[in-house]
Amino acid sequence: MRRSEVAVIPAPDFSFRRVGAMVLRYWYLLRGSWPRLLELAYWPTMQMILWGYINQFMATSSGWVAQGAGVLVSAVLLWDVLFRGQLGVSISFLEEMWSRNLGHLFVSPLRPTEWITALMTMSLLRTLMGVLPAVLLAIPFFGYSVFGLGLPLLGFFLNLIVLGWALGLVIIALILRYGMGAEGLAWIVVFMLAPVSAVYYPVSVLPGWLQLVAWSLPSTHVFEGMRGVLYDGAMRWDHLAWAVGLNIVYMALAVGVFLYGFHRARVRGALLQTGE
Template sequence: MLPSDAAAMVHPNPAFSLRRVGAMVLRYWYLLRGSWPRFLELAYWPTMQMILWGYINQFMASSSAWVAQGAGVLVSAVLLWDVLFRGQLGVSVSFLEEMWSRNLGHLFVSPLRPGEWVAALFGMSLIRTIIGVVPAALLAIPLFGYSLFDLGLPLAGFFANLIVFGWSLGLVIVALILRYGMGAEGLAWIVVFMLAPVSAVYYPVSVLPGWLQWVALSLPSAHVFEGMRAILFDGTMRWDHLAWAVGLNALFMGLCTAAFLYSFHQARVRGALLQTGE
């Protein structure tokens, strides 16, 4: 018997095995390789941060005097952006809570209809958004001497368009999770930020390259933020931007609703409503 064989008999299960470590790494690699949403999530944050802050830096460097004229422009942008983010997240997280608890199948053996469920998701999203944004907007008054409510009546239009756009994105995320399973869960936290660079949140659309400006102007969010800056910088209400935001929201809501209903129907056919969960 060789000395190595004797050692293996004495210690059949070594305290630390690189082979076992390698096997577990391979297992996790297979999980990652089999889910494109997980791959997307890995590359997403560094890329988005670089693009977003690169455009902010470019805008500030060339237009610092213009920015200084608009008191509260960044505070307003942050708060209104949070309306979009929380509107989308309110729909996605309420849906994910049903998935995590494996309760989705139980809901739909009841008389509950998909449209009623979606309306409830929208209602909960609105409640979450108000709870999250209103205290922050009130706190900005004593801290920075700026009130978001100084935007006046247009604020209601901005709020409505952003939260409706958030609901549309939420429906798309729900549809993707129903289609690809919980591997797409990470999309609930990254999809809305993928649109941040082309939503012109902190800088005007004109800062973007020409080809990217067309992408930006196809989003309701970009028109809302352009309208917000027109009020803060010029004191004028751009009704054209508001009209574009409303029209694009109607289009997006129709397309996203169709995508959701299709994915929901396919999930029912496959029996995924009962099988998908944490």
Template sequence: MRLGSLARIGALVLRHVYLLRGSWPRVLELVYWPTVQMILWGFITVFLVGHSSWVAQASGVLISAVLLWDVLFRGQLGVSLVFMEEMWSRNLGHLFVSPLRPLELVAALLAMSLIRTVIGVGGAALIAIPLFEYSIFDIGLPLIAFFTNLIVMGWSIGLLVSGVVLRYGLGAEGMAWFVVFALQPLSGVYYPIAILPEWLQSVAFFLPSSHVFEGMRAVLFEHRFRTDLLANAVLLNMAYLGIGAGAFLAYFRVARVRGQLLHVGE
């Protein structure tokens, strides 16, 4: 290979090194996935070592956990992706030449998130019935409470992520895919919160998702609906939804003042 070729290759590599150096979300994303996978499966292993018969005690507990987790993930992604599609198409400026108000945009994002989540998770839940002979709908009315709390938590995260992307540009769009997974090990999706170290249990208490998944296991294992866990999740979600919407609107005001709405795109 000639010296000129090496120089061109080096120049292109250097360009992407500069991109990494100037964008902390990109660097964070590189470290993020291996770390989260290691922590999550580490806790799953620790739990199953001492509870090998746990899965057999309640048929479909892992399927329920996967489907409910996807409600949170799809709820968040539904807000973030719909918003970023407007950025990718350079349509934000056009939208706000119209009489559209920021709160109306927020309402539309939440509505689209709900539609996408119902289609995605609902389809998967229906496929699980003939495939695994398990229906998550057998949970009954508590399923409505679990679904509502998880999607509202997803909305809160989605609005916050959308605001960050609006503020820092599409270099931060990777956050839409990985931020919510940082909460998965602390949410007790596949194991009880009690398996976590005590200091992490204190952190998990402030996540609505941890109360939802503890409530799910109470229904499946103990056949009782924990209203105390529901109340905790609702109160936390009210606070987080207010924070998420407030942060998005604050970032939006800054972007409008700086003229960023007309200078976003791919």
């Protein structure tokens, strides 16, 4: 019998056994990655907490919101600065991981501190490119310009993006430690700060014990300062000073965590291993 005439027994059209095998494979991947397990419950829980506090605040203070023209638009735009600042650092790093180029970078004379500077620069460019169109479109759509905040806007912007950089460096260190299974942290970590950053409502809405956590974040002082400008027409310099001081501490800690995580990854050879 010629080779072309050899009978080939076709496989069954549909096999529950093969389906079960693939489900088992994905279950083992999920079970072995705590960041993936965290992500499953994270979004529903975070949305519930955030919108619960917004609902609680609106139910008692809707008139207060109406008095501050553009307060929610300003909050959304400034929050996006923090989010995109963090994501800009994380995504630039992940692009090197996805292309399996991380090991090649450090065959060159590139130093970790130089890489950090490049990541922050790209984060700034990504943030400006992402936020500026939204800022400009808010003028014809809603008749509100965030530039009306004046010079304090620059202080708010810088403090939020620096906090985003600090978060991004910590996320990179976690990915280097736990592998690509932890890449989902790039999208979820920053939103853990949303309920306690008082983005859409004042800190007074939060329970007493949670207010202590809120005041330890630079972002909380930024958003409280923003509302001070919009409602009182005056800059709260105490909030700005707290934001700057806390950012200095957090950035120093984040750089230390990143450098330690990078060193450990280099020792373990993880810069060339981009798997789970």
